Amino acid sequence: MSHLDGSEKFQVTDNHTINLSPTWSPDGRSILYSSFKERGQTLYLFELFSGKEIKFTPRGAAKYLSGKLSPDGQTVVATLETAGNSNLYLLDRSGNVIRRLTEDTGIEVSPSWSPDGKQIVFVSDRSGSPQLYILDLSGGKTRRLSYSGNYNTSPEWSPKGDRIVYTGRVGSRFAIFSISVEGGEPRKLTTESADSEDPTWSPDGRFIAFSSNRAGKYHLYVMQASGENQRRLTGSGGDDTKPSWSPRLD
Amino acid sequence: MKIHSKVAGSLMLMSLALVGQACAPSATSKPTSSLPPPPAADSSRSAGGGEGQRGLSKESTTGKSSLDDLKSGKAPVTPASSPLKDIFFDFDRYDLSADARALLRANADWLKTNSAVRAEIEGHCDERGTSEYNLALGAKRAQAAREYLATLGVASERLSTTSFGEEIPLCKEANESCWKQNRRARFVITPSRPAS
Numbered sequence: 001m002s003h004l005d006g007s008e009k010f011q012v013t014d015n016h017t018i019n020l021s022p023t024w025s026p027d028g029r030s031i032l033y034s035s036f037k038e039r040g041q042t043l044y045l046f047e048l049f050s051g052k053e054i055k056f057t058p059r060g061a062a063k064y065l066s067g068k069l070s071p072d073g074q075t076v077v078a079t080l081e082t083a084g085n086s087n088l089y090l091l092d093r094s095g096n097v098i099r100r101l102t103e104d105t106g107i108e109v110s111p112s113w114s115p116d117g118k119q120i121v122f123v124s125d126r127s128g129s130p131q132l133y134i135l136d137l138s139g140g141k142t143r144r145l146s147y148s149g150n151y152n153t154s155p156e157w158s159p160k161g162d163r164i165v166y167t168g169r170v171g172s173r174f175a176i177f178s179i180s181v182e183g184g185e186p187r188k189l190t191t192e193s194a195d196s197e198d199p200t201w202s203p204d205g206r207f208i209a210f211s212s213n214r215a216g217k218y219h220l221y222v223m224q225a226s227g228e229n230q231r232r233l234t235g236s237g238g239d240d241t242k243p244s245w246s247p248r249l250d
Numbered sequence: 251m252k253i254h255s256k257v258a259g260s261l262m263l264m265s266l267a268l269v270g271q272a273c274a275p276s277a278t279s280k281p282t283s284s285l286p287p288p289p290a291a292d293s294s295r296s297a298g299g300g301e302g303q304r305g306l307s308k309e310s311t312t313g314k315s316s317l318d319d320l321k322s323g324k325a326p327v328t329p330a331s332s333p334l335k336d337i338f339f340d341f342d343r344y345d346l347s348a349d350a351r352a353l354l355r356a357n358a359d360w361l362k363t364n365s366a367v368r369a370e371i372e373g374h375c376d377e378r379g380t381s382e383y384n385l386a387l388g389a390k391r392a393q394a395a396r397e398y399l400a401t402l403g404v405a406s407e408r409l410s411t412t413s414f415g416e417e418i419p420l421c422k423e424a425n426e427s428c429w430k431q432n433r434r435a436r437f438v439i440t441p442s443r444p445a446s
Contacts, residue, residue: 016321017317017321018317018320018417018418020381020382020385020417021381021382036317036414040412041385041412041413061410061411063389063412063413065382065385065386065389066382066385079382079386081385081386081389081413083393084389084390084392084393084394084396084397084411085393086386107383107386107387107390108386109382109383109385109386110380110382110383123382123383129342130342130379130383151342151379153379153380153382153383154380154382154383167380169378169379174378174379195378197380198380213424241381242381
């Protein structure tokens with residue numbers, strides 16, 4: 001965790017294993033992340049101020065790969081892998097399953113809520129390659145959003161609700177794109193001279209943070225939502241990836 | 251209001267939670283840059299050599315899990331003497347090539363000879379793409395290997411699966427010769443359940 005300018009970086013987890021996919025709770029008081037710290041990968045909801053942690057325990061040999069709290073903070077959309085199939089589930093804050101959201105034998109991952117909590121954008125390979133889809137939670141209908149390119153992943157819905165930012169493959173490189181929630185032609189926001197991945201919106205929707213290996217190792221960068229004024233945020237000796245921008249904190 | 255541990259005062263209006271080297275120790279051993287050799291035609295016999303685990307020798311180990319290797323700072327290398335060979339995949343694929351099926355047949359022979367052995371199949375990916383998608387892709391790869399072994403007569407109950415996605419690469423260079431070594435399923439012998 002660090003300030004936006006990269007200062008005062010400190011380590012949140014210290015368990016000598018792999019911890020992945022951190023996302024903030026809407027109130028900024030907790031972080032939901034996945035970890036291998038016990039046998040089998042699962043999710044943990046860590047309360048920053050109390051140090052308390054809730055483990056989400058899947059049934060049997062199933063594993064939670066990632067999750068994200070809803071805008072009202074009351075539910076979690078999570079990717080559950082069982083017997084090789086990854087599907088989306090709606091959980092309560094304690095990790096209890098409310099209902100299954102997708103029924104597919106392929107890969108269904110990386111869900112992100114719309115600001116009103118009524119829709120979820122996610123990645124599915126049901127067409128034969130990873131593409132973006134939008135699920136309407138009230139009606140249960142799913143529509144495909146991305147048609148350009150054959151590898152589109154890690155979407156995040158903008159705070160204003162009008163666009164979705166994601167990672168797309170161009171040739172042998174990965175770049176950041178944004179696309180209207182109605183579909184259409186995406187905007188390419190980074191060049192393909194290096195790999196750029198894992199975009200996340202600022203709370204006001206004016207900026208996007210992402211990871212890129214343009215300087216060798218992966219570091220975090222920030223740019224305007226238009227793709228202009230890209231600058232580096234972090235410079236540690238290792239790889240910095242998968243940023244998650246906090247909500248505005250009072 | 252204080253944040254747990256040492257973080258009081260560090261959270262400002264906009265902070266970033268990130269995954270970096272601070273959260274996961276890196277393997278410090280220099281990764282290998284050559285593909286493991288294919289199994290010898292008689293490897294299942296020389297390595298196991300008997301019913302159950304009686305014939306397991308020191309040379310027939312598969313090594314520790316890739317997560318244990320990571321924790322101890324070792325590269326997740328399958329020993330050349332391992333009776334269970336890695337199989338490899340194309341980019342963003344989890345179907346089994348002819349080479350992969352041949353290696354799995356040899357693995358199945360050894361597992362059937364050593365019927366008390368249990369193993370975990372690890373699915374791995376190269377660094378390209380996003381971590382969450384690669385975790386799911388690695389799970390697909392491990393499951394594909396498990397299901398094919400089942401068709402060859404290895405009980406699925408003896409095999410568990412896990413995915414490390416792109417998180418524990420065997421080779422860390424950014425080129426195809428390295429990436430193809432990381433797109434693999436690895437087999438690690440796990441302790442047998444105690445007799446009931």
